[in-house]
Amino acid sequence: MNAMSVVRLGLARGGIELRHGFTYLPDLLTTLFFPLIQILVLFLMRGHHVPGTTFSLGSLTLPSIIGMSFAFGGLIGVTALLMTDREDGTLLRAKATPSGMSAYVLGKITFSSATSLMGLVLTLVLGLVAFPGVSLTAGGFATLVWVALLGLLATIPLGITLGSLIPNPRMFPLIMLPFGGLVALSGIFYPITHLAGWLQAIGQLFPMYWLGLGMRAALLPSHLASVEIDGSWRLPQVFLALGLWSVLGLAAAPPVLRRMARRESGSRVAERRERAMLRAT
């Protein structure tokens, strides 16, 4: 099959899944749950100020939350999608269909990118309307675009890798818990400079910190860089760190995914189903 028609099928697949995301009530609720909590948190933080300034802590946090949502959608979201699709046989179905796996992966990338970008637009509009200090200049817009695109590239392949490596959904908390810890280390809800040096070092190893930093650089006035490490938005480092994670993810995802898919078969799906039923009873 030629590459174009696989791309078309993948996009169609992502589009249909996106539509389900909005029309299937349980999915819609899970999609809306986190953004609503985030917005609530942001509003509660509006009255507080960034230490040493008169700038609203809510306005500082809003771009960081956009960054965190990208990391969440690309890593946790994609991992969870892959895991459930393996559990219920969707992946095996893709394997039984000609070019099914390629279209499946493209569909997931489409779905995940689209939901992250929609979340970005919604939070951004909310920020511009209700959070003083959040603004979008021409330069900021350019930064926003490249940070967002590189952010997708840095997280989705990584999510595909993790989703392929985790043998069963019971181990999902093993991903979820470190992610929670990472939020605390990534300067999302409070400037990272208020953490101990070694914690700052750990936070800077992962893409979430850089996503938050890049988004703050795009959406906040430049004087706020003073609360960051080195008192700077460090955009070259943002590019480098996210680029490195992209390369890593893009290199790891195809072989890991292929290995996982190769091992899928009807009896494996049935086996997992039986184990799941045992757990349920």
Add this chain to the structure above:
Amino acid sequence: MSDVAAEVCDLRMRYGTTDVLHGIDFEIRTGEVVALLGPNGAGKTTTIEILEGFRARSAGHVSVLGADPEHGGEQWRARLGVVLQSWRDHAKWRVRELLQHLGAYYARYGTAEISRPWDTAELIDLVGLTAQADRRIGNLSGGQRRRLDVAIGIVGRPELLFLDEPTSGFDPMARREFHELVHRLTDREQATVLLTTHDLAEAEKLADRVLILAGGRIIADGSPDELALRMSARAEVRWTVDGQRYVHPTDEATAFTRKLFAQYGEAVEDLEVRRANLEDTYMALVEEYEK
């Protein structure tokens, strides 16, 4: 199209230190419906998964539609249909939506003889899901779900269709409807079918040929009638005399009935001579093997 749809020579499978298949040989001719029978753990699923290209074999030669399943490629994949025991995938999708979408993957593989994919509305009608076409798949009943799985399995008009225990958990009505569907498929489409089942009446009804797998070996290969004949000439004679019912198993049914008439004449009523059916044959073969 070649006369042989699948060919298996000295197929061996070993998991760790356990041998599951000890060198099995068989052939499936184009247009044939073959039932693979055998007790649990006999290696049926392993065999079918190797043929589907979902599992790598340990040794032996396997050719399915002219290719080694381990290196089949997408073109080869497009000529196969797979229906597994328990699909639960795509629960949020609607019946028509999924068939339309999955059908599109086969569009490029149509040939002069076989146009691909199947028209969605026609296919939905064929499996009797027209009333459910716009339902979410997660809301279908068990029987409806299975008919959808068959529809997905054949959406690309496969030349070879694998059915793995297709009617387990069906009520008698759903089972009969399913059998009619398979008949329609094999009559109209001349599809080759390999099915596994535990229902021996089903195998007898659907299959042209039966393979019995036990302990990782093929212990019988032939049409249901051939197997019954080869196994024994034993038959069961039932009759009534003076309102009293009798049953007598015998190897010489003709001689026995002759004697019966000689003895009772017209008093013999409700006479039945029943040959061993596939179930009797299967039991005898598997028991003999296990000894």
